[in-house]
Amino acid sequence: MRAQCKKKNNHDIIGLFLHMYGIQLKKQNGASSLAVLRTSRLCQWGWKCRARLPGPQPIGPGGWTAWAPARTNATLSLEPAGRSCWDEPLSIAVRGLAPEQPVTLRAALRDEKGARFRAHARYRADAHGRLDLARAPALGGSFAGLEPMGLLWALEPERPFWRLVKRDVQTPFVVELEVLDGHEPDGGRLLARAVHERHFMAPGVRRVPVREGRVRATLFLPPEPGPYPGIVDLFGVGGGLLEYRASLLAGKGFAVMALAYYNYDDLPKGMETMRIEYFEEALNFLLSHPEVKGPGVGLLGISKGGELGLAMASFLKGIKAAVIINGSVAAVGNTIYYKDEAIPPVSLLRNRVRMTKDGLMDVVEGLQSPLVEQKSFIPVERSDTTFLFLVGQDDHNWKSEFYANEISKRLQAHGKEKPQIICYPEAGHYIEPPYFPLCKAGMHLLVGANIVFGGEPKPHAMAQLDAWQQLQTFFHKHLGGKS
Numbered sequence: 001m002r003a004q005c006k007k008k009n010n011h012d013i014i015g016l017f018l019h020m021y022g023i024q025l026k027k028q029n030g031a032s033s034l035a036v037l038r039t040s041r042l043c044q045w046g047w048k049c050r051a052r053l054p055g056p057q058p059i060g061p062g063g064w065t066a067w068a069p070a071r072t073n074a075t076l077s078l079e080p081a082g083r084s085c086w087d088e089p090l091s092i093a094v095r096g097l098a099p100e101q102p103v104t105l106r107a108a109l110r111d112e113k114g115a116r117f118r119a120h121a122r123y124r125a126d127a128h129g130r131l132d133l134a135r136a137p138a139l140g141g142s143f144a145g146l147e148p149m150g151l152l153w154a155l156e157p158e159r160p161f162w163r164l165v166k167r168d169v170q171t172p173f174v175v176e177l178e179v180l181d182g183h184e185p186d187g188g189r190l191l192a193r194a195v196h197e198r199h200f201m202a203p204g205v206r207r208v209p210v211r212e213g214r215v216r217a218t219l220f221l222p223p224e225p226g227p228y229p230g231i232v233d234l235f236g237v238g239g240g241l242l243e244y245r246a247s248l249l250a251g252k253g254f255a256v257m258a259l260a261y262y263n264y265d266d267l268p269k270g271m272e273t274m275r276i277e278y279f280e281e282a283l284n285f286l287l288s289h290p291e292v293k294g295p296g297v298g299l300l301g302i303s304k305g306g307e308l309g310l311a312m313a314s315f316l317k318g319i320k321a322a323v324i325i326n327g328s329v330a331a332v333g334n335t336i337y338y339k340d341e342a343i344p345p346v347s348l349l350r351n352r353v354r355m356t357k358d359g360l361m362d363v364v365e366g367l368q369s370p371l372v373e374q375k376s377f378i379p380v381e382r383s384d385t386t387f388l389f390l391v392g393q394d395d396h397n398w399k400s401e402f403y404a405n406e407i408s409k410r411l412q413a414h415g416k417e418k419p420q421i422i423c424y425p426e427a428g429h430y431i432e433p434p435y436f437p438l439c440k441a442g443m444h445l446l447v448g449a450n451i452v453f454g455g456e457p458k459p460h461a462m463a464q465l466d467a468w469q470q471l472q473t474f475f476h477k478h479l480g481g482k483s
Helices: 002-007 010-020 033-039 047-052 244-250 276-287 304-315 400-413 457-479
Strands: 075-079 083-085 091-095 102-110 116-124 173-181 190-199 206-212 215-221 228-234 255-259 273-275 292-302 319-325 335-338 341-343 386-392 420-424 441-444 449-452
Touching: 075 173, 075 190, 091 102, 215 244, 215 276, 228 244, 228 276, 228 304, 228 457, 244 255, 255 276, 255 292, 273 276, 276 292, 276 304, 276 335, 292 304, 292 457, 304 319, 304 335, 319 457, 386 400, 386 457, 400 420, 420 457
Parallel strands: 083 190, 228 255, 228 292, 273 335, 292 319, 319 386, 386 420
Antiparallel strands: 075 091, 102 116, 102 173, 173 190, 206 215, 215 255, 335 341, 441 449
């Protein structure tokens, strides 16, 4: 193909180029297409401008790429340009539109398993042909109103009930952004396109795999030598080793250890029993690390990780501050052991599980109260930890708000410090770092079926943004900063 291309004359190449993009130039007074091209605006576009142009970039014989305009000067600008951390806000603006031109903005990304997430919103340019998502409200689509980051938090999976999870923090999510003419999300002419990388490790953050004794984890450290306040990070049912929250927090000045506890490496494949001695070993490793500031560390847990975090804070010393996100105060699904003590799981109330009109299970009433089965109540009254509870009031996985309030009552009844509880109306179960889309329903491995997790997209997004700031402020207050 390359040898054939070299034989083509200029007129043939220009004709092929124009045909590729569906551009028709009328000959004027018998002038050749090349002459017409020279007098058209196409020849004004240089290398710096090619990113403004729509459509795929064909690779030419020399490896360079060429784009053709689609009768527009529209440019899509992002700040920061090129790349940013996932939890950073992103400024999105469009220039060069017609005055009050209706446009649709689309966003898309794929996770590591190939699942595609998409969002779109309709807008109208101002009188000067400009559009700034920080100032212009969306007129509809995946969201409406003034939502500068809506194109990310409103992403929805094409595959039903699929949760967006970052599995490899050493690579970014690549977000594709497009501007289309008109208000048809799948039918408008492409005006501009940009690609942006959303990273999970700030520049210089260090990733250190941990394989000490039985402990299987990854420690994330800020760029400069420590010591820094340390945090143990625990996720919920699903197993494996999720690192994205720890890697992001390391960029905020914390030494964070993402801890696996089952279904990873040589750890047990199931979680029929949970022995706190394993978590004690991990805690001691972090406490003794030379880049971790003592005398105590923090703990961050969500869902099952919140439940196990409460057990750690109840049985173990050295945890100064703990943030529990939608955790249970009762053992659920398995017995928790520490030395000669055992906390049996609460009973399942299958007759209280209901089916939604969409055929999903709603299990929020499916667990017996630990007030009825007191042996299943984690003995939080033994803890000297300072707690912050972050609660989604529309959590349908279990009764997170009820659990947080009962913990508060028990702590105070035993003369302990009253914990801080922050409740978020219409927030669901998975309160993640900012801009992760809501997972309203999905597979629950303990249940073995798709269940409702709860939440509404916009309030849940706002809850995630606030919770992220709240937990950082809490840890900095109680653990201090870098020594």
